[in-house]
Amino acid sequence: xxxxxxxxNIMSKTIxxxxxERNSRPVQELAVEQIKAGADYLDINIGPARKAGDELMQWxxxxxxxxxDKPLSLDTxxxxxxxxxxKVHKGRxxxxxxxxxxxxxxxxxxxxxxxxxxxxxxxWGAEGMPRDAAERGVLIAELMYRAGDAGIGNEEIWVDPxxxxxxxxxxxVKACLEFMSMLPDIAPGCKSTVGLSNISNGTPxxxxxxxxxxxxxxxxxxxxxxxxxxxxxAELVKIARGDRPEIVDLVNRMMDGERPxxxxxxxxxxxxxxxVRVLAGESLYSHxxxxx
Amino acid sequence: MALDIPKVAxxxxxxxxxxxxxxxxxxxxxxxxxPFHLFEGAMPNLPVIAMEVYDAPPAEWPEAALEPFAGVTxxxxxxxxxxxxxxxxxxxxxxxxSTDPNGLxxxxxxxxxxxxxxxxxxxxxxxxxxxxxxxKDTEVLRRxxxxxxxxxxxxxxxxxxxxxxxGAAAIGYRHTVTxxxxxxxxxxxxxxxxxxxxGVPDELLVMDPTVSGIGYGIEYAYSVMxxxxxxxxxxxxxxxxxxxxxxxxxxxxxxxxxxxPEADAPALGDARKRGILLEAMSATCLLMxxxxxxxxxHPEAIRLVRETIAELAGKTK
Numbered sequence: 001x002x003x004x005x006x007x008x009n010i011m012s013k014t015i016x017x018x019x020x021e022r023n024s025r026p027v028q029e030l031a032v033e034q035i036k037a038g039a040d041y042l043d044i045n046i047g048p049a050r051k052a053g054d055e056l057m058q059w060x061x062x063x064x065x066x067x068x069d070k071p072l073s074l075d076t077x078x079x080x081x082x083x084x085x086x087k088v089h090k091g092r093x094x095x096x097x098x099x100x101x102x103x104x105x106x107x108x109x110x111x112x113x114x115x116x117x118x119x120x121x122x123x124w125g126a127e128g129m130p131r132d133a134a135e136r137g138v139l140i141a142e143l144m145y146r147a148g149d150a151g152i153g154n155e156e157i158w159v160d161p162x163x164x165x166x167x168x169x170x171x172x173v174k175a176c177l178e179f180m181s182m183l184p185d186i187a188p189g190c191k192s193t194v195g196l197s198n199i200s201n202g203t204p205x206x207x208x209x210x211x212x213x214x215x216x217x218x219x220x221x222x223x224x225x226x227x228x229x230x231x232x233x234a235e236l237v238k239i240a241r242g243d244r245p246e247i248v249d250l251v252n253r254m255m256d257g258e259r260p261x262x263x264x265x266x267x268x269x270x271x272x273x274x275x276v277r278v279l280a281g282e283s284l285y286s287h288x289x290x291x292x
Numbered sequence: 293m294a295l296d297i298p299k300v301a302x303x304x305x306x307x308x309x310x311x312x313x314x315x316x317x318x319x320x321x322x323x324x325x326x327p328f329h330l331f332e333g334a335m336p337n338l339p340v341i342a343m344e345v346y347d348a349p350p351a352e353w354p355e356a357a358l359e360p361f362a363g364v365t366x367x368x369x370x371x372x373x374x375x376x377x378x379x380x381x382x383x384x385x386x387x388x389x390s391t392d393p394n395g396l397x398x399x400x401x402x403x404x405x406x407x408x409x410x411x412x413x414x415x416x417x418x419x420x421x422x423x424x425x426x427x428k429d430t431e432v433l434r435r436x437x438x439x440x441x442x443x444x445x446x447x448x449x450x451x452x453x454x455x456x457x458x459g460a461a462a463i464g465y466r467h468t469v470t471x472x473x474x475x476x477x478x479x480x481x482x483x484x485x486x487x488x489x490x491g492v493p494d495e496l497l498v499m500d501p502t503v504s505g506i507g508y509g510i511e512y513a514y515s516v517m518x519x520x521x522x523x524x525x526x527x528x529x530x531x532x533x534x535x536x537x538x539x540x541x542x543x544x545x546x547x548x549x550x551x552x553p554e555a556d557a558p559a560l561g562d563a564r565k566r567g568i569l570l571e572a573m574s575a576t577c578l579l580m581x582x583x584x585x586x587x588x589x590h591p592e593a594i595r596l597v598r599e600t601i602a603e604l605a606g607k608t609k
Contacts, residue, residue: 167478282527283527283529284477284478284481284523284527284529284531284532285478285481286478286479286481286482286485286531287478287482288482288485288486291485292485292531
């Protein structure tokens with residue numbers, strides 16, 4: 001699967017200032033480190049970028065592409081900044097993202113064709129966040145239809161079903177999985193991606209990897225094509241690359257209903273087992289979920 | 293063909309917790325089904341109402357709330373006795389508002405002395421409630437625990453920020469701890485785990501999910517309490533199988549719609565009736581979602597809610 005590294009983000013305390021001050025070195029160093037860690041794409045998140053977003057995106061794309069040939073995922077809600085980035089991007093960029101709000105569709109769908117890009121189709125509708133798997137289904141149907149009208153094939157759409165934090169709404173965590181299981185049938189040819197780290201938003205930092213990794217395995221079960229991830233979690237990268245078959249097997253068996261006795265598992269396996277139970281909605285999340 | 297009424301499959305049970313000591317101790321919890329779903333399971337202990345007593349004369353209560361306590365609001369002991377003798381209170385909640393650092397800022401020593409006097413004068417279970425200021429509550433409630441050793445108080449609010457010190461004092465002097473969290477099921481579970489790790493025994497732990505009255509977000513409290521009971525009863529979440537205490541009275545009686553006199557808002561109608569009904573209706577909502585102890589203010593609202601409880605439990609004559 002494809003891994004999109006998330007760390008070049010204007011919201012980040014460490015790299016945000018470098019982006020704002022157009023300080024190229026830290027940005028380039030971070031880009032190289034993320035590629036060394038296993039990134040296939042680099043996300044360039046400049047946020048809403050209301051002021052001079054076009055200039056910032058162009059600068060960031062150029063600076064990062066000076067040190068790598070990897071394609072970039074241009075991440076902004078500002079269509080002007082998006083187009084500015086696409087203009088200077090070498091290779092095939094990923095537009096991250098186009099939601100189903102009417103103004104976003106109108107402004108950004110044409111960019112996909114014009115710049116021969118691919119797009120993340122964010123299932124965020126005119127009325128906001130879909131409430132369940134069925135509403136996600138309605139949104140993807142509409143997106144395929146609208147994209148088709150703009151000459152964009154399903155193969156160019158990376159569907160993002162929206163991952164919600166486990167500590168906010170467990171039913172959304174389950175709905176996202178359920179939707180992923182339906183995706184090949186309702187949107188043949190569409191690719192997929194998720195902002196994986198959002199699953200653990202609000203969780204103490206040192207515990208976040210268990211939620212991220214376990215949810216990744218659960219999504220991979222349903223054919224997840226790519227994910228925007230913390231690429232510096234080496235264990236997560238190994239899971240994505242198929243180098244942790246025993247853990248993946250454990251999670252898959254649990255998704256099939258098996259409930260191995262915790263005492264029969266290694267300490268590490270037990271952590272994954274407990275996390276599956278939380279993410280499947282069987283056990284209510286608390287910050288101490290790995291201990292009880 | 294016989295009709296099969298669908299029933300919820302329960303797998304858990306709320307823990308029974310004994311509050312107070314002696315002949316008038318009260319046991320709460322023990323439910324094996326959703327509130328008043330007596331066709332699905334048992335509710336061995338009906339919800340109980342604790343009447344509020346302030347440790348200093350209340351400054352901002354509307355006339356309707358003060359009137360039933362005329363003559364005793366400057367004497368917590370007399371006030372508590374009046375609640376029990378005249379209004380049949382089964383529990384008392386002493387609100388230590390005088391300790392608020394932004395108000396009278398009375399010392400821990402003074403507050404503990406008042407708590408002791410009230411505890412000595414009554415035989416029903418006594419809840420002692422701080423001001424939710426972590427530093428001050430740590431001082432005050434620890435001292436209360438110590439001075440009232442042997443009184444089996446119910447101490448609250450115990451929050452994540454002050455749970456270690458207050459929790460330790462409660463364990464040491466055998467009082468019940470009220471784990472209080474801000475309308476969030478995950479944080480509620482976490483605090484129960486932390487208090488368990490600290491050594492608070494299961495039989496000395498109840499939880500306060502933080503509630504509000506009708507019109508002020510009661511649906512959030514309702515939803516969190518509902519989810520707590522679902523996890524406790526259908527998912528065997530042991531960390532949430534605790535009785536729920538709802539500190540409701542002060543929330544209802546501080547809102548604009550209760551305080552505003554009829555002359556200033558004729559459309560809202562009689563001020564006394566308005567406050568009583570808002571308190572009774574809010575309490576009824578919370579009963580529907582799992583309240584085991586309601587801390588309330590007005591005797592008439594309490595009478596109405598007692599009636600409702602008896603009716604729902606099929607115990608009316």
